[in-house]
Amino acid sequence: MERRVTSRRDALRAGAAVVAGLAFLRLDRLVDAAPLQPGEEVVPWLDRPAEVPPPAQSIIGQQLVWEELDAWITPTDKFFTIAHFGPPTIDMASWNLDVTGLVKQSMTLTLDQIKARPRQEVTFTIECSGNTGLPFFWGGIGNATWAGTPLAPLLQEAGVLDSGKEVVFYGTDVGKEKIRDLEISQPMARSMSVADAMNPQNLLCYEMNGAPLDAGHGAPLRLIAPGWYGVANVKWLDRIEVIDTRFAGHFMARDYVTIREETRDGKPVFTETLVGKALLKSAPARVVKGGGGYKITGAAWGGSVAKVEVSVDGGPWMEATIDEGMGSDFTWKFWSLPWPNATPGEHTVTSRATDTAGKVQPAPTDPSIATKKTYWESNGQITRKVSIA
Ligand SMILES: Nc1nc2c(c(=O)[nH]1)N[C@H]1C(S)=C(S)[C@@H](COP(=O)(O)O)O[C@H]1N2
Ligand SMILES: [Mo]
Numbered sequence: 001m002e003r004r005v006t007s008r009r010d011a012l013r014a015g016a017a018v019v020a021g022l023a024f025l026r027l028d029r030l031v032d033a034a035p036l037q038p039g040e041e042v043v044p045w046l047d048r049p050a051e052v053p054p055p056a057q058s059i060i061g062q063q064l065v066w067e068e069l070d071a072w073i074t075p076t077d078k079f080f081t082i083a084h085f086g087p088p089t090i091d092m093a094s095w096n097l098d099v100t101g102l103v104k105q106s107m108t109l110t111l112d113q114i115k116a117r118p119r120q121e122v123t124f125t126i127e128c129s130g131n132t133g134l135p136f137f138w139g140g141i142g143n144a145t146w147a148g149t150p151l152a153p154l155l156q157e158a159g160v161l162d163s164g165k166e167v168v169f170y171g172t173d174v175g176k177e178k179i180r181d182l183e184i185s186q187p188m189a190r191s192m193s194v195a196d197a198m199n200p201q202n203l204l205c206y207e208m209n210g211a212p213l214d215a216g217h218g219a220p221l222r223l224i225a226p227g228w229y230g231v232a233n234v235k236w237l238d239r240i241e242v243i244d245t246r247f248a249g250h251f252m253a254r255d256y257v258t259i260r261e262e263t264r265d266g267k268p269v270f271t272e273t274l275v276g277k278a279l280l281k282s283a284p285a286r287v288v289k290g291g292g293g294y295k296i297t298g299a300a301w302g303g304s305v306a307k308v309e310v311s312v313d314g315g316p317w318m319e320a321t322i323d324e325g326m327g328s329d330f331t332w333k334f335w336s337l338p339w340p341n342a343t344p345g346e347h348t349v350t351s352r353a354t355d356t357a358g359k360v361q362p363a364p365t366d367p368s369i370a371t372k373k374t375y376w377e378s379n380g381q382i383t384r385k386v387s388i389a
Helices: 007-015 020-032 111-116 151-158 250-254
Strands: 041-043 097-101 107-109 120-127 141-150 166-179 182-193 203-208 222-224 237-243 257-264 267-274 281-290 293-301 305-312 333-339 345-355 382-388
Touching: 041 382, 097 151, 107 111, 107 151, 111 141, 111 203, 141 151, 151 203, 151 237, 166 250, 182 250, 281 305, 281 333, 281 345, 281 382, 293 305, 293 345, 305 333
Parallel strands: 097 237
Antiparallel strands: 041 281, 097 107, 120 141, 141 203, 166 182, 166 237, 203 222, 257 267, 281 293, 293 333, 305 345, 345 382
16 A cells, blocks of 8 residues: 555654654554545545434534544544533532442542552543434444553452442433432443453543543543443443442433344244443445545444455445554454445445454344344444445
8 A cells, every 4th residue: 555655654764763663553553544645535425414303412412423534543522422411510629439339448539549540541442332323323433542540459459348249330410310200310320240340441531532531521530441332431430339239220221221122932022131342343434536546444343353344335245454553352443445446326335344253243134133123232234325426
C-alpha cells in the first residue's frame, strides 16, 4: 500500500529513533485510519439513520457518524453518550466511593485516594447493546483509552467474604419506575459475579483519552469493564456493594433483557437473557472514491476478530485487509477492501466478521437474530446502500 508511506512517517523515521518503536505503531494506525487523502471523497450511504425521536434525545448523545470515521481513537467530544436518567449533578465536595456489603472491611475512598492507587490504562471500544437495533441509533459506539485504578486489588483489600456472590455497581443518577402500584426511585445499577468483577482488566476509571473523565462519560468515576456491552460500564459511580445473590435491578432484569421466541419440541418458548458480554460484530463505515477507484472501509469488534469479509450486492464474500498493529480483543479493528470494478448505479455492501475460534457474525436470518423480539444485542450482519455515479 503506497499510501501508507507518507512524508510524515518519513520525517518521523528520520527523526526520533529512540521512540521509533511505539511511534511507528501509532503512526501506522493513524495512517490506516487516515483522514481522506488528497483527491479522495466519501460516497455517502443512501440509507440514513432516522432522526432521534424526542423521548430518546435526552438519553442518546453524540452518535458516531460512520462516514466520518477516520480516527481509531474516538475524540471524547465525538464519543457517544447514554444517560438513561439524564446526567446527574455531583457535588464533588461530598462525593466519595463506598465499597461495602459482604466484605471484611468496608471502605470509603475520596477521588484523591483513588488516584493515589496504582494507575492502569486500557483501550476499549464501548458499544451500546442497542446500537444498530433501532432506526435512529446506529452510532452508539466509540473507542477510547481509559485510565484508572484496577478494581480487583481494591476488592481484595476490602476482602470479599465467602458468602459474597455478586458485585453491584451503583451510579448517582436516579430514575423513577412504576411497578404495578408502586413507584420507586432508584439509581442506575448493574452487577456482575465476583469472578467477573475480579477480572484484572476492570478499572475504576477517572481519565478518558488522557484528560480527566468528563461529565457526559461518567465523571468523577466510572467502571470500565473491557469485553462487556456499554450498559455494564456504570458511570457516575459512588457505591460498590457485594451481595449474596443475583441482583435483579431495572437494568439487569427488566430492561436490557434479550427476549427470543424459540421452538422446543414444536412449541414456542420465550427465552429471556441478560445483556452482558459484547458480541462479535462488524460494520461497513464508508465507501471512498479515490484516483485509483473505490474502496470500502469499516470496523470489526466484540471479540478476537480474525477475518472480515465483504459482499457487494449479495455476491461472493471477499476478504478485507484488517489493519493489525495496535489494539486488542477489546478494541475495534479497521479494515478495508479495494472496490475497483464498482459499476454505476445502486449497490449494497455487507460485512461479516469471523473470530479466532471460527465463529461468524450471524446473518439477519440466523436464528440468534431472527428469533429476537427485542432490539438489544443486534450483532447481525449490516448491509448499507450506496450509489456509484
Ligand atoms: N450511571 C449510569 N451509567 C451508565 C448509563 C447510565 O444511564 N447511567 N448508561 C450505560 C449505557 S446503556 C451505555 S451504552 C454506556 C455508554 O457509555 P458512554 O456514555 O461513556 O458512551 O454507559 C452505561 N453506563
Ligand atoms: Mo447502552
